[in-house]
Amino acid sequence: MASAKEILVALDPEIKLNLYPFRLTANNATEIFEPYDFIVDATDNFDSKFLIDTACHNTAKPYSHAGIREFRGQTMTVHPGATACYHCLFHEEGAPTAAIPKGPLGAVPGIIGSIQATEAIKNILSIGTPLTNTLLTCDTLTMKIRTIKVQRDSFCPTCGTQ
Numbered sequence: 249m250a251s252a253k254e255i256l257v258a259l260d261p262e263i264k265l266n267l268y269p270f271r272l273t274a275n276n277a278t279e280i281f282e283p284y285d286f287i288v289d290a291t292d293n294f295d296s297k298f299l300i301d302t303a304c305h306n307t308a309k310p311y312s313h314a315g316i317r318e319f320r321g322q323t324m325t326v327h328p329g330a331t332a333c334y335h336c337l338f339h340e341e342g343a344p345t346a347a348i349p350k351g352p353l354g355a356v357p358g359i360i361g362s363i364q365a366t367e368a369i370k371n372i373l374s375i376g377t378p379l380t381n382t383l384l385t386c387d388t389l390t391m392k393i394r395t396i397k398v399q400r401d402s403f404c405p406t407c408g409t410q
């Protein structure tokens with residue numbers, strides 16, 4: 249974290265960074281998210297993704313979900329209460345608990361992270377069409393990028409109405 253800060257400050261000495269050198273939890277997520285306009289989920293585990301989804305709903309913060317595995321990645325933007333959320337698509341009881349045997353190809357987080365950064369900029373500037381109700385998937389083995397329409401689940405534990 250400190251080395252990333254050094255690199256970013258070297259690139260742009262005017263940049264303002266807030267480091268959080270501790271684990272995100274249900275007890276601190278809402279307070280950490282509160283001052284920000286948009287949250288980018290770049291975590292590497294299901295527990296954190298479900299936690300971020302819930303905290304963004306609790307704070308009404310739009311966010312970008314992403315997940316990567318080996319040669320594939322996916323991303324989706326969520327506007328809490330208005331569009332499909334992470335819990336609408338994925339359920340905690342079905343999330344794998346074992347570690348993924350192989351790490352991702354290094355380029356995959358770069359591709360997906362760049363899309364997430366674009367979504368954050370679009371949201372802040374209120375331009376373009378957000379990647380909401382749409383799951384973008386990228387398979388670097390075939391270089392196929394697809395978008396899949398998704399819908400809110402009325403029985404979603406986070407944003408459901410029933």
Ligand SMILES: [Zn+2]
Pocket residue numbers: 332333334335336337400401404405406407408
């Ligand atoms: Zn939902």
